[in-house]
Amino acid sequence: MRVLLVEDEQPLAGYIATGLRKHGCVVDIALDGQAALDKVELTPYDVVVLDRDLPVVHGDTVCRRLADRGTSRILMLTASGTVSDRVDGLTLGADDYLGKPFAFTELVARVRALGRRVVPARPPVLRAGDIVLDSARRSVERGGRLVHLTPKEFGVLERLLMAAGDVVSAETLLDKVWDEHADPFTNAVRITVGTLRRKLGDPPVIQTVTGAGYRIAT
Numbered sequence: 001m002r003v004l005l006v007e008d009e010q011p012l013a014g015y016i017a018t019g020l021r022k023h024g025c026v027v028d029i030a031l032d033g034q035a036a037l038d039k040v041e042l043t044p045y046d047v048v049v050l051d052r053d054l055p056v057v058h059g060d061t062v063c064r065r066l067a068d069r070g071t072s073r074i075l076m077l078t079a080s081g082t083v084s085d086r087v088d089g090l091t092l093g094a095d096d097y098l099g100k101p102f103a104f105t106e107l108v109a110r111v112r113a114l115g116r117r118v119v120p121a122r123p124p125v126l127r128a129g130d131i132v133l134d135s136a137r138r139s140v141e142r143g144g145r146l147v148h149l150t151p152k153e154f155g156v157l158e159r160l161l162m163a164a165g166d167v168v169s170a171e172t173l174l175d176k177v178w179d180e181h182a183d184p185f186t187n188a189v190r191i192t193v194g195t196l197r198r199k200l201g202d203p204p205v206i207q208t209v210t211g212a213g214y215r216i217a218t
Helices: 008-024 033-042 059-069 083-092 104-115 151-164 171-176 188-200
Strands: 004-008 026-030 047-048 073-078 094-099 126-127 132-134 139-142 146-147 205-209 215-217
Touching: 004 008, 004 033, 008 026, 008 104, 026 033, 033 059, 033 139, 047 059, 047 215, 059 073, 073 083, 073 104, 073 126, 083 094, 083 146, 083 171, 094 104, 094 171, 126 151, 151 171, 151 188, 171 215, 188 205
Parallel strands: 004 026, 004 047, 047 073, 073 094
Antiparallel strands: 126 132, 132 139, 139 146, 205 215
């Protein structure tokens, strides 16, 4: 899941981003409202975690513009937690609202819940042959055997399973599974696919389509 975190307090932004990454999210950070609007022009995000009181462009304006685009789910995260503030946020177009301070487990749960509401909807459990990927539990099994994957390996497998046999390019995998700091000329995708193949074992299920990308054998 690709997440844009919009928070002007840099230490808090780093804390939230680190926590979300540990739970398998790909997180980019914007420290003001204009930076957030610039990023959504370049990258499709599944969920935007949006502080309300932002410099340069206020969070209310950012929320309204994102809602008009309709491409991302919005979780408004702010110290303004009264009923009227929550109503205002939802009226602006936010899909959910969480006041500060918050329990991190609740933030993760709400981000995941919004991620399941992307269009098209993402099934909580993905299957191909004897491979079962559970997005909520962050677990993968093959033939009943638990397969331990890194977050990047899990993300690549999830994207390939979601494609249901269609080819997924290395560029798409890099965009969806790595963050904005990834080098577009890196061989990280090829290396990750290689380790993922080894961990999944035989018979091989990930096919390389020369010049196009990768797909799950069906």
